[in-house]
Amino acid sequence: xxxxxxxxxxxxxxxxxxxxxxxxxxxxxxxxxxxxxxxxxxxxxxxxxxxxxxxxxxxxxxxxxxxxxxxxxxxxxxxxxxxxxxxxxxxxxxxxxxxxxxxxxxxxxxxxxxxxxxxxxxxxxxxxxxxxxxxxxxxxxxxxxxxxxxxxxxxxxxxxxxxxxxxxxxxxxxxxxxxxxxxxxxxxxxxxxxxxxxxxxxxxxxxxxxxxxxxxxxxxxxxxxxxxxxxxxxxxxxxxxxxxxxxxxxxxxxxxxxxxxxxxxxxxxxxxxxxxxxxxxxxxxxxxxxxxxxxxxxxxxxxxxxxxxxxxxxxxxxxxxxxxxxxxxxxxxxxxxxxxxxxxxxxxxxxxxxxxxxxxxxxxxxxxxxxxxxxxxxxxxxxxxxxxxxxxxxxxxxxxxxxxxxxxxxxxxxxxxxxxxxxxxxxxxxxxxxxxxxxxxxxxxxxxxxxxxxxxxxxxxxxxxxxxxxxx
Amino acid sequence: xxxxxxxxxxxxxxxxxxxxxxxxxxxxxxxxxxxxxxxxxxxxxxxxxxxxxxxxxxxxxxxxxxxxxxxxxxxxxxxxxxxxxxxxxxxxxxxxxxxxxxxxxxxxxxxxxxxxxxxxxxxxxxxxxxxxxxxxxxxxxxxxxxxxxxxxxxxxxxxxxxxxxxxxxxxxxxxxxxxxxxxxxxxxxxxxxxxxxxxxxxxxxxxxxxxxxxxxxxxxxxxxxxxxxxxxxxxxxxxxxxxxxxxxxxxxxxxxxxxxxxxxxxxxxxxxxxxxxxxxxxxxxxxxxxxxxxxxxxxxxxxxxxxxxxxxxxxxxxxxxxxxxxxxxxxxxxxxxxxxxxxxxxxxxxxxxxxxxxxxxxxxxxxxxxxxxxxxxxxxxxxxxxxxxxxxxxxxxxxxxxxxxxxxxxxxxxxxxxxxxxxxxxxxxxxxxxxxxxxxxxxxxxxxxxxxxxxxxxxxxxxxxxxxxxxx
Numbered sequence: 001x002x003x004x005x006x007x008x009x010x011x012x013x014x015x016x017x018x019x020x021x022x023x024x025x026x027x028x029x030x031x032x033x034x035x036x037x038x039x040x041x042x043x044x045x046x047x048x049x050x051x052x053x054x055x056x057x058x059x060x061x062x063x064x065x066x067x068x069x070x071x072x073x074x075x076x077x078x079x080x081x082x083x084x085x086x087x088x089x090x091x092x093x094x095x096x097x098x099x100x101x102x103x104x105x106x107x108x109x110x111x112x113x114x115x116x117x118x119x120x121x122x123x124x125x126x127x128x129x130x131x132x133x134x135x136x137x138x139x140x141x142x143x144x145x146x147x148x149x150x151x152x153x154x155x156x157x158x159x160x161x162x163x164x165x166x167x168x169x170x171x172x173x174x175x176x177x178x179x180x181x182x183x184x185x186x187x188x189x190x191x192x193x194x195x196x197x198x199x200x201x202x203x204x205x206x207x208x209x210x211x212x213x214x215x216x217x218x219x220x221x222x223x224x225x226x227x228x229x230x231x232x233x234x235x236x237x238x239x240x241x242x243x244x245x246x247x248x249x250x251x252x253x254x255x256x257x258x259x260x261x262x263x264x265x266x267x268x269x270x271x272x273x274x275x276x277x278x279x280x281x282x283x284x285x286x287x288x289x290x291x292x293x294x295x296x297x298x299x300x301x302x303x304x305x306x307x308x309x310x311x312x313x314x315x316x317x318x319x320x321x322x323x324x325x326x327x328x329x330x331x332x333x334x335x336x337x338x339x340x341x342x343x344x345x346x347x348x349x350x351x352x353x354x355x356x357x358x359x360x361x362x363x364x365x366x367x368x369x370x371x372x373x374x375x376x377x378x379x380x381x382x383x384x385x386x387x388x389x390x391x392x393x394x395x396x397x398x399x400x401x402x403x404x405x406x407x408x409x410x411x412x413x414x415x416x417x418x419x420x421x422x423x424x425x426x427x428x429x430x431x432x433x434x435x436x437x438x439x440x441x442x443x444x445x446x447x448x449x450x451x452x453x454x455x456x457x458x459x460x461x462x463x464x465x466x467x468x469x470x471x472x
Numbered sequence: 473x474x475x476x477x478x479x480x481x482x483x484x485x486x487x488x489x490x491x492x493x494x495x496x497x498x499x500x501x502x503x504x505x506x507x508x509x510x511x512x513x514x515x516x517x518x519x520x521x522x523x524x525x526x527x528x529x530x531x532x533x534x535x536x537x538x539x540x541x542x543x544x545x546x547x548x549x550x551x552x553x554x555x556x557x558x559x560x561x562x563x564x565x566x567x568x569x570x571x572x573x574x575x576x577x578x579x580x581x582x583x584x585x586x587x588x589x590x591x592x593x594x595x596x597x598x599x600x601x602x603x604x605x606x607x608x609x610x611x612x613x614x615x616x617x618x619x620x621x622x623x624x625x626x627x628x629x630x631x632x633x634x635x636x637x638x639x640x641x642x643x644x645x646x647x648x649x650x651x652x653x654x655x656x657x658x659x660x661x662x663x664x665x666x667x668x669x670x671x672x673x674x675x676x677x678x679x680x681x682x683x684x685x686x687x688x689x690x691x692x693x694x695x696x697x698x699x700x701x702x703x704x705x706x707x708x709x710x711x712x713x714x715x716x717x718x719x720x721x722x723x724x725x726x727x728x729x730x731x732x733x734x735x736x737x738x739x740x741x742x743x744x745x746x747x748x749x750x751x752x753x754x755x756x757x758x759x760x761x762x763x764x765x766x767x768x769x770x771x772x773x774x775x776x777x778x779x780x781x782x783x784x785x786x787x788x789x790x791x792x793x794x795x796x797x798x799x800x801x802x803x804x805x806x807x808x809x810x811x812x813x814x815x816x817x818x819x820x821x822x823x824x825x826x827x828x829x830x831x832x833x834x835x836x837x838x839x840x841x842x843x844x845x846x847x848x849x850x851x852x853x854x855x856x857x858x859x860x861x862x863x864x865x866x867x868x869x870x871x872x873x874x875x876x877x878x879x880x881x882x883x884x885x886x887x888x889x890x891x892x893x894x895x896x897x898x899x900x901x902x903x904x905x906x907x908x909x910x911x912x913x914x915x916x917x918x919x920x921x922x923x924x925x926x927x928x929x930x931x932x933x934x935x936x937x938x939x940x941x942x943x944x
Contacts, residue, residue: 127607185815320820322820344651
């Protein structure tokens with residue numbers, strides 16, 4: 001509040017003192033120099049500093065309150081209001097849902113845009129057994145509606161799984177969802193109001209951004225650094241806006257592959273607590289960590305119940321299951337149950353019961369290990385080929401040591417969309433980085449996903465990409 | 473527009489003539505006497521009628537346009553604007569999603585609130601075969617993501633099914649959904665904007681109303697009569713508001729059981745065309761028709777592409793499949809695809825492929841017949857018991873000749889919520905009609921669903937309900 005004491009009043013002006021003071025405070029707030037919810041100095045202190053009557057200060061504060069620039073709490077004082085939503089910078093919100101635009105059906109294309117594992121890794125036989133067992137046991141009962149929150153024995157089983165990587169919770173805080181995307185959509189329905197502000201990482205996953213935008217939210221992108229969001233930027237934006245929540249991925253972020261440092265995870269939780277907001281943590285790739293350092297979910301550090309944790313089973317198990325889970329703070333539970341009900345009543349009970357049977361018989365460990373070994377092999381192949389063919393052409397990339405893609409920065413002057421079109425001519429499909437930005441025109445990156453490709457295709461694909469870089 | 477020519481101007485007043493005229497036209501519009509989008513009389517005609525200069529009329533229209541009470545189309549004329557959304561009467565929008573509030577777990581309760589068939593009628597063995605066949609054939613491929621619109625061979629199969637009751641469409645207009653509720657939710661996401669008006673039947677299905685409200689829509693309930701919506705009321709509201717769509721069920725409506733007369737179906741389509749709006753037709757109970765008269769979907773009469781048809785498979789097949797379909801006018805297809813993607817990417821490919829296999833092998837007919845016979849038997853039992861125990865106590869009900877519930881009007885002076893509580897004391901669960909109204913305090917009806925009850929339970933339940941009526 002030091003800024004307020006630097007205000008200069010003109011005692012010779014015709015403009016009343018109260019009005020001069022109020023306008024000056026208003027201008028500071030509009031410029032973002034007085035954080036939302038910060039307390040204005042006490043009346044007496046102001047009066048004595050400016051050499052005016054206390055009535056002048058009271059009138060100035062009242063005037064600001066009428067203009068809704070401040071609010072008062074009885075017996076406590078006067079506070080700066082959050083900026084109205086109209087003042088939030090409008091992102092040029094392109095809706096980048098290009099995935100289901102038919103991509104040209106190239107029979108022998110090398111497709112670096114998909115992050116699903118190959119069919120051979122899906123535990124099909126084990127699931128077939130689980131389906132049979134459930135149908136034997138329950139007959140028609142397998143196809144009744146289930147509890148909107150999900151099948152209780154499955155939720156209990158999943159609690160044990162979550163505990164294995166540090167998330168300790170109870171079945172009553174778990175919501176079963178039809179895939180992570182549904183979790184994002186349901187959270188939006190449950191807690192977003194029209195005109196709310198949402199912070200996202202920049203770049204971020206377009207499916208999530210699309211769900212938030214469809215609820216009329218305003219998005220603000222917080223730039224990503226090598227170890228997570230830029231915390232200064234986050235803090236500055238938090239001073240100005242009250243986001244309903246912050247959407248993020250703690251490790252192997254889509255699309256950058258970045259994992260948060262422990263320091264930034266702690267800081268993020270502190271800021272969420274201080275500025276009274278939620279964090280939606282999406283976790284798609286926990287099981288795809290290849291180094292000795294085991295990733296820790298943000299939720300595992302969440303002692304203040306600020307984190308809504310959404311886990312996808314599409315990567316670790318199978319995308320076609322359409323299954324995932326959410327861990328919910330108690331405060332949002334009822335709203336989420338309502339939202340789930342009006343979304344699709346409940347997730348398929350048959351699939352839930354079969355997953356429970358599968359997990360009880362097979363556990364997570366063996367399959368998880370298999371998936372990690374596979375991913376790790378592909379990762380090493382992709383990295384070595386990218387080093388061989390891409391680095392010499394001036395491209396660069398970080399080494400996430402996890403996940404199933406590389407976030408490649410193209411050489412200066414090479415436009416990503418142009419690059420992708422040229423690669424397509426060589427039968428190589430690549431995702432332009434612009435797909436992951438909420439703003440227009442950030443065309444310096446591409447994402448290369450290698451989850452479903454053979455080693456041969458990875459090599460041939462990288463070689464062709466290198467050739468395109470050479471030509472451009 | 474006759475009302476306009478009845479306006480009296482006071483040439484002696486100090487208020488300018490243009491202003492008198494504009495205010496008078498504005499008052500007529502605000503009272504709903506000039507329908508939205510109706511054309512104002514031509515300038516010359518007005519000038520000669522009121523004996524003023526044409527400039528006076530031009531100024532009056534301009535003034536109304538500045539106040540956004542009219543709008544002009546170049547070369548065409550000036551039109552009355554729809555009323556702003558703030559003027560729409562606010563329904564006391566209670567969110568009546570009481571179904572997943574834990575109902576008291578009464579072991580031997582007679583439950584008249586559920587409309588699912590008993591497990592024994594689910595075609596479990598045939599589905600088990602279909603699951604096996606699909607897994608044999610596709611192995612891991614059964615669990616990949618599918619096209620957001622749905623598995624093409626399934627959509628083709630469903631087109632043949634739809635044609636069997638008069639809906640002729642092509643696979644590209646079909647969207648597979650995870651149950652009818654998801655269809656309602658996705659349509660809301662695709663075409664509702666914050667503050668839009670939606671017309672619903674009154675009473676209506678609370679799950680649909682909840683989805684519309686969650687998108688910030690304003691609901692207006694059109695009263696139901698014995699043969700469909702009250703068309704005069706509908707027409708009058710259409711003159712005042714531009715609903716984004718009208719939500720309805722053409723036969724065995726939830727909760728009243730009403731089916732629309734052919735006349736009203738035709739009228740509804742005419743009005744949708746005239747006032748340029750969509751109709752969302754939900755169909756849950758096609759296969760539950762017990763009389764010789766076969767119901768005709770509104771969609772089968774829809775030559776102008778005004779109807780978005782949503783079909784549930786929860787009743788005819790099994791609720792736990794979470795499967796349904798939508799038939800879409802071309803104009804909304806792209807928006808729906810986007811909405812489906814950000815909702816849950818796609819419906820489980822495994823279940824879709826299994827349903828396709830099931831239908832190809834078994835068809836609809838045999839199972840449909842079985843379900844209809846079962847429903848018809850329950851219906852006859854329920855009607856005869858209701859006649860025996862409820863009519864003598866002053867209750868009344870219509871005979872829908874289809875569906876799986878009765879909409880019972882309680883004797884005058886008996887409050888439905890009080891009644892339901894008293895029934896609960898006798899171990900009988902009943903849905904109060906108030907659950908289906910968007911306004912508060914309409915407590916004269918209850919819904920009795922008998923789909924899952926044995927004949928014995930229907931008899932004992934109706935007898936106890938009669939006793940409660942006697943006591944109240």
